[in-house]
Amino acid sequence: MAPPPAPKRSVLANSSKSTVNASRMRRNEMTKRTGSSSNTSFAPPPPAPTSRNSNGSGSEPPVKKTKRATWDTKGRLEDLEATFKNVQDTMAGYKETAANLADTLKESNKRIRELESFKTSLEDTVHAKTQENDGMAHELAQLRHELAMAQDRHQQQLQRALAAHQAEVMQLKIDRDDLDRRNALLKHELDHANENVANLRSALSTSTVASTALEAKVRTLTMQLDDTKAELTSTKSELDVRAARVDELEAAVRAAETERRKLHNTIQELKGNIRVFCRVRPVLGKEQEKEERMARMVFAPSGKAVELVEASKSADGSKTVTKALPFAFDRVFDPSATQTAVFDEISQLVQSALDGYNVCIFAYGQTGSGKTFTMEGAGPSPNDAVLIDVDDAAALNAAAYADDHRGMIPRAVDQIFASAAALKEQGWTYTFRAQYIEIYNETLRDLLAPPNANQSIKYQIQHGNGRTIVTDATVVDVTSPAQIHAMLVRAARNRAVATTNMNERSSRSHSVFSLAIDGVNATTGESGRGTINLVDLAGSERLNQSGAVGDRLKETQAINKSLSALGDVMVALANRDAHVPYRNSKLTYLLQQSLGGNSKTLMFVNVSPLEKSFNETVNSLRFATKVNTCQIGTARKNPSKSG
Numbered sequence: 001m002a003p004p005p006a007p008k009r010s011v012l013a014n015s016s017k018s019t020v021n022a023s024r025m026r027r028n029e030m031t032k033r034t035g036s037s038s039n040t041s042f043a044p045p046p047p048a049p050t051s052r053n054s055n056g057s058g059s060e061p062p063v064k065k066t067k068r069a070t071w072d073t074k075g076r077l078e079d080l081e082a083t084f085k086n087v088q089d090t091m092a093g094y095k096e097t098a099a100n101l102a103d104t105l106k107e108s109n110k111r112i113r114e115l116e117s118f119k120t121s122l123e124d125t126v127h128a129k130t131q132e133n134d135g136m137a138h139e140l141a142q143l144r145h146e147l148a149m150a151q152d153r154h155q156q157q158l159q160r161a162l163a164a165h166q167a168e169v170m171q172l173k174i175d176r177d178d179l180d181r182r183n184a185l186l187k188h189e190l191d192h193a194n195e196n197v198a199n200l201r202s203a204l205s206t207s208t209v210a211s212t213a214l215e216a217k218v219r220t221l222t223m224q225l226d227d228t229k230a231e232l233t234s235t236k237s238e239l240d241v242r243a244a245r246v247d248e249l250e251a252a253v254r255a256a257e258t259e260r261r262k263l264h265n266t267i268q269e270l271k272g273n274i275r276v277f278c279r280v281r282p283v284l285g286k287e288q289e290k291e292e293r294m295a296r297m298v299f300a301p302s303g304k305a306v307e308l309v310e311a312s313k314s315a316d317g318s319k320t321v322t323k324a325l326p327f328a329f330d331r332v333f334d335p336s337a338t339q340t341a342v343f344d345e346i347s348q349l350v351q352s353a354l355d356g357y358n359v360c361i362f363a364y365g366q367t368g369s370g371k372t373f374t375m376e377g378a379g380p381s382p383n384d385a386v387l388i389d390v391d392d393a394a395a396l397n398a399a400a401y402a403d404d405h406r407g408m409i410p411r412a413v414d415q416i417f418a419s420a421a422a423l424k425e426q427g428w429t430y431t432f433r434a435q436y437i438e439i440y441n442e443t444l445r446d447l448l449a450p451p452n453a454n455q456s457i458k459y460q461i462q463h464g465n466g467r468t469i470v471t472d473a474t475v476v477d478v479t480s481p482a483q484i485h486a487m488l489v490r491a492a493r494n495r496a497v498a499t500t501n502m503n504e505r506s507s508r509s510h511s512v513f514s515l516a517i518d519g520v521n522a523t524t525g526e527s528g529r530g531t532i533n534l535v536d537l538a539g540s541e542r543l544n545q546s547g548a549v550g551d552r553l554k555e556t557q558a559i560n561k562s563l564s565a566l567g568d569v570m571v572a573l574a575n576r577d578a579h580v581p582y583r584n585s586k587l588t589y590l591l592q593q594s595l596g597g598n599s600k601t602l603m604f605v606n607v608s609p610l611e612k613s614f615n616e617t618v619n620s621l622r623f624a625t626k627v628n629t630c631q632i633g634t635a636r637k638n639p640s641k642s643g
């Protein structure tokens, strides 16, 4: 950057001198005027100093003035004229000085601006240089640091190399000492060997006899070895025969398994593709405390019938008359029946699902009759379930259903997994997918939805390829029966969430647990796909419809509609009607693939043992009897590649 031209010192100096002279002249002038006016008004003023006068250029030397007489008007006029001329000169001097000063000022301003811009550019340069310096200083520091590091590394490498060399030297010394020792030892051994050779030589002559005996022994051993080899060959061929037999037997087992499946199905068909089991729950502790009266029930020893005894007053009211209402089902479980005993009776049906059939197991009955207990077991109450973290294994374990009380769902899943594991040896591989849907007021809800799931999803039922899909519903790939427990707790939590707004919702909704099973046999090429549905139906009790209003009326209508739609579907199937009204309710539409020719159905009719529930019990047993008379065609296994 070029610096601005050097300031014109002479102009500034001249102008400042002129300024000083001009101000002096002005002061002198004032003094003289004041003095003349105070002394006398006629005294001619002394000649005014001008800039020329002051610097002595172009002016006459001051003339000594004599005082004019009063009458010397002409002389006084001349004096005045001279004074006036002086003043004019002074004025001209002032003007010139002013012009000079204006020029100088202009020049100075310009110069100031130039200096300011020069200063700015100098500052920029200084700033840039400072930054450059800083950068260089940083780079220098970094280089120094790197150099120090490199030196450090180099030094460490040197130290390591030195240490390695020292160690090598040490090792070499040790090796050398070792070699010396071994050398001495070898020398010693050599001496010893020489001694032995001498001894052996002398002994050789005496051992020739012994060597002949040894040769005979070797021959015997060789013969024995040949015998063993022959034996081994014969054992191997025997093993081959046995292996072939094992293959044969395995094929026979597979054929037997296929046969078993066929026979199992035939037995199921003979038993009827729809069966009804009646289960009467025990009187609960709190009911005993309240001394609730029990209904009179007589259980047949066959375990297949129950008789209800209805007591009423005679027409004249004088005595109590009793009437027996007999009911017969495929099985009747009295209050003492355990979950294990009940499951034993359905385990064959569960097996069918693994064999590739669609299976549907319902629990029908009034509220509190034991449907959920039968299906799921005695788990945590919905309110307790809300507090359980289903992702926390310890919390889940703590809330685990008591083993004896585990219901049909966990037991069915256990059995399916155990059978699938056993069938693995015969080449079967299975996959399982579960979903749990609630139907409340003809609206579907996903009971396995995560806690933050969108509550406004509209779930749709779709059928295709022999399977039913509920759009957007959670489908869990089940790889172990242990997962089922977490699912049941999650379902209980989800029900509880909904219950906060609608009392006793679980009693007023249907819940459908479905497990889709797909099996492939890599050895035989067979495949099978079945589904098992375990359905906890809404409470079947008849509500007084005329008294029900609002939500309660809507619920009642929905329950009545879906339960009667279920009955209608079964009747249509039994009559082999061309049209089966599956679409009349969400429940029958959801279960369409599992109700009908290609399915096996079992209905539990759960009843209360209490006298106050007598009428509901009779209603439930009548509905179940109606269902029991249905024959749902012949179950067909789902299409598979073969077998």
Ligand SMILES: Nc1ncnc2c1ncn2[C@@H]1O[C@H](COP(=O)(O)OP(=O)(O)OP(=O)(O)O)[C@@H](O)[C@H]1O
Residues within 6 Å of the ligand: 280, 281, 282, 284, 365, 366, 367, 368, 369, 370, 371, 372, 373, 374, 378, 506, 507, 508, 538, 539, 606
């Ligand atoms: N066989 C049984 N043994 C012992 N307790 C039982 C049995 N059956 C039911 N219970 C108990 O009876 C009560 C009501 O049973 P549960 O909740 O299963 O009835 P539910 O028919 O499912 O009722 P809801 O329609 O309201 O869901 C529960 O406390 C349950 O544990």
